[in-house]
Amino acid sequence: MTQPQSLQSDEAITPLFDYQSRTYKYIIEAQNLERTYQMGTVSVRAVQGVNLQVPQGEFLTILGVSGSGKSTLLHLLGALDQPTAGKVYIEGLDLSTLSHNQLADVRLRRVGFVFQFFNLMPQLTAQANVELPLKFSEVPTANAHRRAQELLEKVGLGDRRHHIPAELSGGEQQRVAIARALANNPRIILADEPTGNLDTNTGAEINHLLRNLNQTQGLTIIVVGHDTRLTTVADRVIEMRDGEFVAEHAGGRQVTVK
Amino acid sequence: MKMKNILFLAFTNMRRRKTRTALTTLGIVVGIMAVVSISALSGGFEGQITQQLSQGLDADILTVIPGGGLIGGGGLTSLQMNDTRLIQNITGVEATLGISQTGTTIYNETGGTLDTRLIGVNFTDLEAVYGHRLTFSSGDWDQLGANDSCIIGYLNDPIAPAGENVTAEVLVRVGSSFVYINVSFIVGGVFEEAGQSGMLPFDRSVFVPLDTYQDLFNTETIDSILVRIIDPQQADAIADEINEAFEDQVLVIVPSAIIDTVSGVFNIMEIFLLAIASIALLVAGISILNIMLVTVMERTREIGIMKALGAKDRTILSQFLSEAVLLGVIGGLIGIIVGLLLAYGMGLMLPALFSSFQGGFGNGDFGFGGGSSFTLVPVLAPETILIAMSFAILVSVIFAIYPARKAAKLDPVKALRYE
Numbered sequence: 320m321t322q323p324q325s326l327q328s329d330e331a332i333t334p335l336f337d338y339q340s341r342t343y344k345y346i347i348e349a350q351n352l353e354r355t356y357q358m359g360t361v362s363v364r365a366v367q368g369v370n371l372q373v374p375q376g377e378f379l380t381i382l383g384v385s386g387s388g389k390s391t392l393l394h395l396l397g398a399l400d401q402p403t404a405g406k407v408y409i410e411g412l413d414l415s416t417l418s419h420n421q422l423a424d425v426r427l428r429r430v431g432f433v434f435q436f437f438n439l440m441p442q443l444t445a446q447a448n449v450e451l452p453l454k455f456s457e458v459p460t461a462n463a464h465r466r467a468q469e470l471l472e473k474v475g476l477g478d479r480r481h482h483i484p485a486e487l488s489g490g491e492q493q494r495v496a497i498a499r500a501l502a503n504n505p506r507i508i509l510a511d512e513p514t515g516n517l518d519t520n521t522g523a524e525i526n527h528l529l530r531n532l533n534q535t536q537g538l539t540i541i542v543v544g545h546d547t548r549l550t551t552v553a554d555r556v557i558e559m560r561d562g563e564f565v566a567e568h569a570g571g572r573q574v575t576v577k
Numbered sequence: 578m579k580m581k582n583i584l585f586l587a588f589t590n591m592r593r594r595k596t597r598t599a600l601t602t603l604g605i606v607v608g609i610m611a612v613v614s615i616s617a618l619s620g621g622f623e624g625q626i627t628q629q630l631s632q633g634l635d636a637d638i639l640t641v642i643p644g645g646g647l648i649g650g651g652g653l654t655s656l657q658m659n660d661t662r663l664i665q666n667i668t669g670v671e672a673t674l675g676i677s678q679t680g681t682t683i684y685n686e687t688g689g690t691l692d693t694r695l696i697g698v699n700f701t702d703l704e705a706v707y708g709h710r711l712t713f714s715s716g717d718w719d720q721l722g723a724n725d726s727c728i729i730g731y732l733n734d735p736i737a738p739a740g741e742n743v744t745a746e747v748l749v750r751v752g753s754s755f756v757y758i759n760v761s762f763i764v765g766g767v768f769e770e771a772g773q774s775g776m777l778p779f780d781r782s783v784f785v786p787l788d789t790y791q792d793l794f795n796t797e798t799i800d801s802i803l804v805r806i807i808d809p810q811q812a813d814a815i816a817d818e819i820n821e822a823f824e825d826q827v828l829v830i831v832p833s834a835i836i837d838t839v840s841g842v843f844n845i846m847e848i849f850l851l852a853i854a855s856i857a858l859l860v861a862g863i864s865i866l867n868i869m870l871v872t873v874m875e876r877t878r879e880i881g882i883m884k885a886l887g888a889k890d891r892t893i894l895s896q897f898l899s900e901a902v903l904l905g906v907i908g909g910l911i912g913i914i915v916g917l918l919l920a921y922g923m924g925l926m927l928p929a930l931f932s933s934f935q936g937g938f939g940n941g942d943f944g945f946g947g948g949s950s951f952t953l954v955p956v957l958a959p960e961t962i963l964i965a966m967s968f969a970i971l972v973s974v975i976f977a978i979y980p981a982r983k984a985a986k987l988d989p990v991k992a993l994r995y996e
Binding site: 397452 | 578579582589590592593878879881882883884885886887888889890892989990993
């Protein structure tokens with residue numbers, strides 16, 4: 320496996336838990352995961368009985384049409400939503416044992432989210448958007464500034480740091496979002512249709528960037544979506560329908576992207 | 578998240594919606610402005626009134642009038658000169674002055690007239706009690722021996738100088754009817770301006786010997802006894818002793834008690850006005866509540882993003898609360914400044930208003946210092962500024978708690994889906 324390359328500013332980011340002391344086989348694991356929504360009198364089973372093991376450094380793509388439960392699953396894996404039944408382990412940590420605030424800390428330091436609609440703070444510059452999670456984790460201002468600058472340079476936006484989202488293209492916004500997801504140096508990136516709102520070429524660039532991060536940083540990446548081009552960069556592809564996994568096959572990792 | 582960063586975010590959020598922020602702040606500004614200007618004006622007004630009162634009400638003069646006992650019954654109906662002896666025996670009393678007064682018209686030798694007060698006093702007693710503040714523009718105390726001598730109080734244009742004769746026309750009871758009688762006096766002296774002391778006006782009055790006054794009205798009684806005491810601090814104690822000497826059949830007026838009563842009335846009025854002004858603050862609070870609720874709804878998606886990025890509930894909470902604190906601080910500061918300006922403006926305008934009313938008060942003997950000398954300088958205690966500021970912040974924060982909690986408790990998944 321490729322030796323992860325670290326950024327100089329990685330040292331400034333203190334992990335909440337000691338990674339070394341905890342042993343786990345899979346960086347993300349889900350057991351009999353269920354999520355049921357109550358819509359009035361009707362119960363919607365968005366995720367039903369999902370089992371998933373993701374080894375560290377894997378690029379996993381979960382494919383499914385809209386309503387297949389793939390986004391809900393991603394939210395459950397990222398501690399953004401709590402399952403109705405079943406368990407999620409992140410780096411060996413049982414999320415069901417964590418308090419509300421501890422779950423927020425998992426989102427802050429252990430996973431980074433990337434969304435279809437970028438979800439940047441509209442009033443903040445690219446730089447300030449990337450600094451935001453660093454401010455949540457109380458990284459000293461100077462360190463946060465340097466870290467955000469490095470990350471933006473890394474995603475190729477070193478010269479666009481002081482623009483607000485409205486002044487950036489879709490692809491640029493998504494790069495800012497990826498830089499932001501990396502702010503607190505998590506080992507996991509969870510991306511919800513990251514190319515869904517981009518044109519073909521820009522989408523391919525974003526896929527390439529994610530793949531690159533996966534290979535150079537050793538980041539574990541889970542991408543959900545319906546764009547079959549996602550399969551070309553993945554190590555493994557799982558197809559999801561009606562809240563269940565229906566198929567699994569190897570991704571087209573060998574295929575060179577652009 | 579550090580306070581500095583929370584405040585910075587709050588500030589950028591407020592700057593995003595300048596008009597809305599300005600309008601929300603306006604509520605606080607108006608409320609604080611009302612509170613500050615009312616308390617500054619009323620503080621200035623109270624100071625002015627009590628100062629004028631204490632000038633007119635000499636602190637070392639007590640006034641004894643018949644009455645006392647139960648309201649509507651009991652008490653003496655009149656006082657006599659003999660009664661002054663009861664008072665003179667009390668330790669701490671320096672001198673006493675019995676007075677009686679009535680309205681009169683004075684004629685001089687050339688036919689000039691003056692509507693004024695005829696005041697009967699013992700001239701020696703008058704000198705003993707008020708000698709220190711009364712000076713003559715013509716004549717002197719020792720020219721006042723005769724039964725028919727009189728003193729003319731200060732007038733811009735004296736009706737008669739010392740040595741001339743004046744005639745006083747008074748209404749007296751003869752049997753069962755009233756008749757006008759003319760009495761002649763020789764002017765023994767004319768006073769310089771001396772203002773007034775309690776119920777005794779020195780200016781525009783004519784002082785005549787009490788014996789002559791009593792003969793004229795065929796009476797033994799006097800209206801009141803003015804008591805000069807050595808130490809104003811002893812006023813209450815001496816008043817008690819006088820009451821005791823008269824078996825509580827008289828009323829003793831203590832000047833400081835009058836000032837206290839007036840101050841008390843002002844304080845009640847101020848509290849009442851402040852209560853009304855607080856309604857403006859309450860309305861401001863409700864508008865903050867309303868606007869914050871709208872803002873939380875509008876920013877639902879951003880709140881979802883912040884939560885997805887790992888913001889804790891209390892970070893979101895303090896985010897909205899610090900916006901409220903900023904609103905309160907800005908609104909409070911502007912409100913205090915505008916309120917003070919308003920108070921100074923009103924302080925300049927109000928006296929002009931009062932002096933235009935003064936014509937209606939007759940001679941101009943009463944009212945505010947006799948004309949344009951009345952000025953109203955607003956007085957705002959530093960603690961009032963502090964209280965106003967804390968109130969502005971408190972109101973903003975209290976009404977922001979509900980929307981801020983609502984924002985903090987948002988479900989991140991639902992918030993992210995919110996369009």
